[in-house]
Amino acid sequence: MLDLAAALRAWAEEGRDFAVATVVAVGGSAPRPPGAALAVDADGTAIGSVSGGCVEGAIYDLCRQALRDGEPLAERFGYSDEDAFAVGLTCGGTIDVLVVPFSAGRAVHAAALSAAAAGEPVALARVARGPAGLLGRALLVRPDGSSEGVLGAGPELDRTVREEARALLETGRTGTVELSEDGTHCPGGVTLLVESAVPPPRMIVFGAIDFAAALVRAGRFLGYHVTVCDARPVFATRARFPDADEIVVDWPDRYLRGTATDARTVLCVLTHDAKFDVPLLREALRRPAAYIGAMGSRRTHEDRERRLREAGAGAAELARLRSPIGLDLGARTPEETAVSIVAEIIARRHGGTGAPLTGSGSPIHRPGREVQPV
Template sequence: MPPVPAAAGSRYREVRERASYAALDVEEGVVGSVSGGCVEAAVYDLCVQALQDGETVLQRFGYSDEDAFAVGLTCGGVIDILVTPVTGPAPELREALAAAARGEPAALARVIRGPARLLGTALFVRTDGSYKGGLGEHPDLDRTAAAEARALLDAGRTGTIELSEDGSLCPGGLTLLVESSVPPPRMIVFGAIDFASALVQVGKFLGYHVTVCDARPVFATRARFPEADDIVVDWPHRYLRHTETDARTVLCVLTHDAKFDMPLLTEALRMPVAYVGALGSRRTHADRERRLREVGLAERELRRLRSPVGLDLGGRTPEETALSIAAEIVAARHGGTSVPLTRTSTSIHHDNGAPSMLVAEGALD
């Protein structure tokens, strides 16, 4: 696999796109997809072959390869496909599937490069560092791999790590893909207004766990927000102060009322969350900034505020406004420029050239 950019001083190589999975069962057929269509037929053939000979195989497809062109990989880039036949109990895979179904954070570390006898072996790792399965013969290998996988899991990242067969951290023959499965990121929408209803729907579409919070019980009701995961009746700043957030959390302030906005934004802009946006006109924003400075927020904190919230799409309706906000959230998450692609010549996907590691299971028991 070509080098994947890593943060300075890090021994982890991050896979910018989450690993994708497909499964082939001899009786039930194909479930899932690994490339959105480019190499599906070729992967199917690999799976059939793996089921017949019982061997794990790693196959690369690249734009310059004749085989890749033949199977339709015309969009460029590199795809590595790991096909693992599953014919026995595979307790580590069962544990991973069960944890994912329960929404529990867990990681699966799999050997994607190394000796043939280890290729495809897997280790299921929990948040407390305990694990199930095994990667090799050396007793230190599983312990080291579990510790490294837990570090990636704590950060909610999928990536690769380099280890030696004896479990030392010196790169020496093994590459592990660590797939972290974590609960969905949170979107907290403050202000139970019509715009919030549209934003809840878009947030759910993007895969967020969406909470609506408003201090007014007459507006914060299940009837008004049937698609929200949680509806909270509380003062926004008080709820934010005591609820769980992380570096993936996005906060959308739609209350448009200073008595709610000021204490809420004072809390929000000092928290290590991914995004803080606030609805309002430019005049409202200027007054909001003045008030926030008066209560002591620093300029670096104020620069985190996305206000007026959203990208300039020219829309007016709640649905159009929700789309504008969601577009800004996606751009902020991936480092997008928000410039029309027809006016740019850079890569469409902001992954710094990092390839995706795509994994196909040979069969489900």
């Protein structure tokens, strides 16, 4: 639901009534992760997607039903061996979907959409399975632990859900939580979907070169907030990087020391100049980051690694460095190189191998798998 926050907030402000179908859980090979949503308003307008097209028609009908009845409902969709053209997921997986009319818990939903659309970190916990009367009940949780709404099964359940939702929010994750009705961590009583809305992760590109311009475009396409940093004002300009969210003229290592990074941040060092990248990488390797990559030939990397060791970098820190940067795609142009870099970033994030899927036998989708930053 929160992945459609900006559009749904506009619908709410216009006074539209609508229902939202949200993926709660996936099994096997499924095209969209938990949190993916499709919304339908009273006029039949639809936005979003929950399955990449496999079961959109059936879920559209469920949204219309929820609008008519004013009640939440849950449904499971999966592959039909008897009839591949029946409603189902022809990719072979299953998805559990929660459908909730906006009117059910309007105040909490409106607050969640407003916060998420404004870029504020917030978690929305909703009952996806449980006793009659609890389905679709919502609790909004903020980073400081404050909340809005009640689930309706007592204060202990609300307290535990606040703790679980806050923990997921801190890591920017969306997932399910299994609890008992009394709030203890015993599965089987209540299943909650916790959606986290956090500001987009950062990609910081050091080195205002042509390859950086292509990487900036790729980073924006993937949803990163992209910063370009270079000490040379003649190169670090808006004209050269119109797609960047931010352009900084500063010495790279000094800028990095003064800015915030976290476990989702991507750092791409394209300077391949020792006077810039050695002090920069020395700082980067000490910081939280999901990915740290540096451009250059293998000879450049060997010299860079030697200089980093001389500067005090240990084996564990050097193991975090992806250099030469990117996957082996045979890339030559700036655009091809950008694809190789973001391909490695995606593979590192989800635990992919980078190998061709043809003949590999490995899963295409890895639902819920997020490798920890290294």
